[in-house]
Amino acid sequence: MSAARKRVAVVGVGTMGSQAAWRLAARGAEVVGYDRFAPGHDRGAAGGETRIFRSAHFEDSRYVPLLKHADVLWEQLQQETGRELRRLTGCLLMGPTDHHQMDTVLQSIAEHDLDHEVLDAELLAKRFPQYRIESGDAAVLDRRAGFIRPELTIQTAARRAEQLGAVIHRYSTVREIVPVAAGVEIRTDAGSEHFDTAVVTPGPWVNDLLPDLPWEVDVRRVVSAWYVPTTPDAWFGEERPAFIRTAPTHCYGLPSPDGISVKLGLSRALHRPVGDPNQLDRTVRPEELEIFSELIGRYLPDLHPDPTRLSVYMEGYTESSRPLVGPLPGAENVILLAGFSGHGFKLSPAFGDIAADLALDGTSPQSIDFLSTVGRTEA
Numbered sequence: 311m312s313a314a315r316k317r318v319a320v321v322g323v324g325t326m327g328s329q330a331a332w333r334l335a336a337r338g339a340e341v342v343g344y345d346r347f348a349p350g351h352d353r354g355a356a357g358g359e360t361r362i363f364r365s366a367h368f369e370d371s372r373y374v375p376l377l378k379h380a381d382v383l384w385e386q387l388q389q390e391t392g393r394e395l396r397r398l399t400g401c402l403l404m405g406p407t408d409h410h411q412m413d414t415v416l417q418s419i420a421e422h423d424l425d426h427e428v429l430d431a432e433l434l435a436k437r438f439p440q441y442r443i444e445s446g447d448a449a450v451l452d453r454r455a456g457f458i459r460p461e462l463t464i465q466t467a468a469r470r471a472e473q474l475g476a477v478i479h480r481y482s483t484v485r486e487i488v489p490v491a492a493g494v495e496i497r498t499d500a501g502s503e504h505f506d507t508a509v510v511t512p513g514p515w516v517n518d519l520l521p522d523l524p525w526e527v528d529v530r531r532v533v534s535a536w537y538v539p540t541t542p543d544a545w546f547g548e549e550r551p552a553f554i555r556t557a558p559t560h561c562y563g564l565p566s567p568d569g570i571s572v573k574l575g576l577s578r579a580l581h582r583p584v585g586d587p588n589q590l591d592r593t594v595r596p597e598e599l600e601i602f603s604e605l606i607g608r609y610l611p612d613l614h615p616d617p618t619r620l621s622v623y624m625e626g627y628t629e630s631s632r633p634l635v636g637p638l639p640g641a642e643n644v645i646l647l648a649g650f651s652g653h654g655f656k657l658s659p660a661f662g663d664i665a666a667d668l669a670l671d672g673t674s675p676q677s678i679d680f681l682s683t684v685g686r687t688e689a
Contacts, residue, residue, distance in 0.1 A: 329662025
């Protein structure tokens, strides 16, 4: 069946769903999206004003071809819409030289010939004095990196999909996804619709919507905090990259586009579990800021220790930290994208394109065997 004749539902028009809707509509599919809120809302997994884009990868060098594919699509979406969704400022990947993630990032750079610079502790301290450097530290400057505007990106991708013919039902919660003869039935409070295929991108609501999913997705409450530097010239202007520190406490940061503050975030182990994503506790208590204060005191002494802004959102993690991408077991017409484990936004255009491949053609030219749901026994 040709793409132009396929009717495809997109369940959840957020990080992945908005991109899938764009790529499907661009290929002539009849696209209908559903979102329990509206694209770009602040209740799911895409909050926080900025997210990091990078070409090098700490976790697995097999992501790099997908990052290159995403890179091309980021440029395409910006050109089609005239919006600056991403700005390339570089990203410092810092940590002890003997940490395994530093080895992996250097492996990914060598395998794929990425534009980078290696800085030892002395050069790092000279070039980027806003960071306190410890003995044995080193850094890799990923030049094809920077920040993404998540909320704006989601709204922009969704609007572009609508311009290409997609229909998006806002404030329309999907209650059930039912595989039926020759397709899929999507059930909401307003009734049921039949589709050839469904792309399901439920974010932190994955366990609510798919309670019988054979893989566990651990939903966590993520806190971001913004701090004002005492010497803004060190943080804002040319070559003021985002950063990630691997150890001993995994954290990341981004100078804000407004030139006022620096956003800090933490890794999975430091996030609290979420019981019910519909009852997210969005109040940040003083004791939750202690880890931020420790990081500032140890590595970022230029930042004022009291935050000016706090934000809470949710992310879904798999046991392996690799996302679930592909058909649901026993339901080949339901394509799942879930559990991106904090690494999804920079890759979202690529995964949206892969979702379109799988929904329309049943396969993708991208190398996703290490992420595929097909034959997968672990999360």
